Amino acid sequence: MNAVLDTPTAERVKATNAKFDVENELTEETLGELFRLNPQNGNLRHVLLKVVAVNSLYHTCIFALDTVARHIHANHEQIDAALAAGSPEVVDLIAHVKVNGKVYNFFSFATKFCSWHNPAAYPIYDAHVDHYLWNLQQQDHFASFLHPDLWNYSKFLQIMTAFRDNHGLSTFTFKEIDKFLYLEGVRPKTSRRNRSPVVPEPSTFTPPKTSPTERQESVSLPPMRPVRHNPVL
Numbered sequence: 461m462n463a464v465l466d467t468p469t470a471e472r473v474k475a476t477n478a479k480f481d482v483e484n485e486l487t488e489e490t491l492g493e494l495f496r497l498n499p500q501n502g503n504l505r506h507v508l509l510k511v512v513a514v515n516s517l518y519h520t521c522i523f524a525l526d527t528v529a530r531h532i533h534a535n536h537e538q539i540d541a542a543l544a545a546g547s548p549e550v551v552d553l554i555a556h557v558k559v560n561g562k563v564y565n566f567f568s569f570a571t572k573f574c575s576w577h578n579p580a581a582y583p584i585y586d587a588h589v590d591h592y593l594w595n596l597q598q599q600d601h602f603a604s605f606l607h608p609d610l611w612n613y614s615k616f617l618q619i620m621t622a623f624r625d626n627h628g629l630s631t632f633t634f635k636e637i638d639k640f641l642y643l644e645g646v647r648p649k650t651s652r653r654n655r656s657p658v659v660p661e662p663s664t665f666t667p668p669k670t671s672p673t674e675r676q677e678s679v680s681l682p683p684m685r686p687v688r689h690n691p692v693l
Contacts, residue, residue, distance in 0.1 A: 465596050465644075468627045473640045480639040487517050495576045501536035504529060514576065520569040524559045528566065531557045532573075543574060546581030550574060551613040567611060575635070583620040583634040585610065588645025593623060602626045 466472065481488070494513055498506040508529035515522055522528060532539060532554060542550035555570035556563055567585065574582040583589075594607050603622035609615040624630055624637055632640075 465592070465599055467600075468596075468623075468629060468640070468644075470629060470631070472644075473629060473632055473636060476640045476643045477636050480643055491517060491576055499577065500540045501532050502540070504533045507533045507536070510573070510576070514569065514572050518572050520566070520572060522564075522566045522569045524557070527559055528557050528569075543577045543581075546578055548582075548614045548617050551582070567613075571613065575638070579635040580633060583617065584638045585613075585616055586642075589638070589641045590645075592641050592645035593619060596623075 491513060494510060498510060501507045501510075508526060511525050511529045511532070514520060515525060535553060539550055539553060542553070551567070551570045551574055554573055555565050555567045557566060558564075568587075571582060571585045575584050590610050593610060596602060597605065603619055603626065605615065605619050609619065620634065620637065624632065624634075629637065
């Protein structure tokens with residue numbers, strides 16, 4: 461049985477943000493500077509740098525990094541316009557990458573990549589966020605959703621907004637909420653979502669029945685994310 465979660469409050473969010481900022485200052489400043497200096501994705505070398513940095517410092521554990529970078533670069537005009545507009549659909553465009561003839565769904569990575577481009581529009585999804593939100597939902601039903609809805613980014617965005625608004629946290633940014641969920645989220649004891657699943661071709665893709673996140677985590681290993689005390693999925 462999962463432990464009862466404390467009610468999220470503004471005071472708890474402020475406290476966890478202060479703790480997070482102290483523990484992860486170098487990682488956050490490094491990624492922030494990289495994305496500020498390279499806000500668009502028309503230069504393949506810059507895209508690869510950003511892909512490698514997010515994957516390494518946030519431990520998203522995706523593979524074929526050059527293929528992912530080329531995928532983003534090939535669609536950079538559409539992606540850059542969507543990121544600037546805060547369009548949730550761009551997460552799936554970035555996430556679905558063909559590697560050796562199979563399409564993988566790098567969902568968690570895509571939410572992080574988008575968040576670093578436009579943190580006001582893109583909350584991050586990972587194992588800790590999933591575990592916290594779903595357990596809180598079972599505990600107090602703060603919104604109307606099923607567990608798989610967390611893996612649909614448009615619905616995930618609605619859930620995150622409901623979480624923020626229904627707990628009197630509307631003054632906090634998605635970035636601040638992410639820091640809170642990252643530290644408050646309890647790492648799952650076991651995980652069936654330990655690999656990036658193969659998904660159908662984009663033309664026939666339907667939402668997965670199980671979590672699409674690629675953040676690998678081994679039950680025998682400590683949680684991973686950035687140098688910020690890492691949760692992996």
